[in-house]
Structure formats: C-alpha cells, structure tokens
Amino acid sequence: MNTENTTPVLLHIDASPRGARSHSRRLGRDFTASWQAAHPGGRVVSRDLGHEPPPFVTEAWVEGAFTPPDGHSPDARQAMAKSDELVDELLSASEIVITTPIYNLSLPAVLKAWIDQISRVGRTFTMGPDGYKGLVGARRTTIIVASGSDFRPGGPNGALNFLEPYLRGVLGFIGLANVRFVYAHSLNDGNPQREASLAEAGTTARQLAAA
Numbered sequence: 001m002n003t004e005n006t007t008p009v010l011l012h013i014d015a016s017p018r019g020a021r022s023h024s025r026r027l028g029r030d031f032t033a034s035w036q037a038a039h040p041g042g043r044v045v046s047r048d049l050g051h052e053p054p055p056f057v058t059e060a061w062v063e064g065a066f067t068p069p070d071g072h073s074p075d076a077r078q079a080m081a082k083s084d085e086l087v088d089e090l091l092s093a094s095e096i097v098i099t100t101p102i103y104n105l106s107l108p109a110v111l112k113a114w115i116d117q118i119s120r121v122g123r124t125f126t127m128g129p130d131g132y133k134g135l136v137g138a139r140r141t142t143i144i145v146a147s148g149s150d151f152r153p154g155g156p157n158g159a160l161n162f163l164e165p166y167l168r169g170v171l172g173f174i175g176l177a178n179v180r181f182v183y184a185h186s187l188n189d190g191n192p193q194r195e196a197s198l199a200e201a202g203t204t205a206r207q208l209a210a211a
C-alpha cells in the first residue's frame, strides 16, 4: 500500500490480559498520545487482543487459507472473514505499535494467535521459486515489552528471551523489517527499580512515537 500523501494511521495492539494494572498498556497509551500529538490529522485504530483474543487456527481456517475460495465450506468462509479483517487492518496502517508482556520466556498466546491470523499466503507473504517474500510494505513498528525480570538482549536473562527473536523473525518474514523494541524490565524487583524502569521505557516510547 502507498502510505504517502494519505492520513497516517497507527494500529495500536495490546496483548496483556490485564487492564488498569498493565504496565505495557500504560506505556502503549504514552506512545499513542505522543504519536497523536506528532500527527494531528492521524487516526488510531485499536486492537485489544488481551481482552478480545483472536481465534486459533482451526481445520476450517487451514482449508480457507490454502484452497480456492469457490469451494470453501461455510466454516472456512467464516474463518477467512475474521482473518481478512485482521489482515486488512494491518495493511491499512502506516505505523504499528504492539504492547505485550513476556510470558514464560516468550509472547502471550493471544499475540501468537494474532500472528497466525495475519500470516497469510497471498496476502502478507508469497512462496515462489526464489523462496518466501513478505508482502507488507515497510511500516515503522514499535514493540513495547513488559517483563518481571530483566530479559533485554544482552542482559542477565537475554539468552532466554524468545519473544524478540521470534517477533523480529516473523514480522520480517511478512515484510516488516523496521522493528524497534522498548523494554520495561525488572518490574517485579521492587519499587525504586520498577519506577526507574517504567520511567525510562516511557521516555523512550514517547521519543520513538514523536520521531
């Protein structure tokens, strides 16, 4: 999609199941407020995976994604309608922010379910004689990560951080190569450390949104 000369659209995705207590959601709101200030005519589209989880891939979904539409069963058509909605939403955005906790060294299942819905052959990637090619044109993508311990790459638990390499890999696979990570880390380490980490992540998020 050509995003030049059109209204900027920020797709804001939240993955935490928590509401008011969620650190990642709060940082996402900081990001979006700064983005709106920097893009006065811009539009924000919100997708709340944490509170409205996308469906898992089912047999009907596989039928829908990998067979011609003419022969689709009603279940396959229904599965594709939801997937298409999420793909269209992604393709309509000029910029993306995803907020997420680290869960068990990786991403929450709702975020993986979203990735399974938007990774679609013929829509967000192709397979050809030269291999795979991402179809989602360049869009700035920011991922705000909240974690109880320090899981930043290079940090004490960095080797166990399977969230960042996976998200870089799969988003790059569909064509989103410009991905920046912001970490609010060590949030279980007590007040001063938690507040310092949140303050630093908030500053970084606001700067990235406004840049």
Ligand SMILES: Cc1cc2nc3c(=O)[nH]c(=O)nc-3n(C[C@H](O)[C@H](O)[C@H](O)COP(=O)(O)O)c2cc1C
Residues within 6 Å of the ligand: 016, 017, 018, 021, 022, 023, 024, 025, 100, 101, 102, 103, 104, 105, 106, 146, 147, 148, 149, 150, 151, 187
């Ligand atoms: C099920 C579960 C698994 C978690 N696994 C990890 C983990 O592997 N590493 C970590 O640092 N924190 C882990 N945490 C802590 C969360 O990442 C942390 O509480 C974070 O702030 C949650 O995001 P939120 O505040 O946006 O809800 C886990 C929390 C829960 C509930």
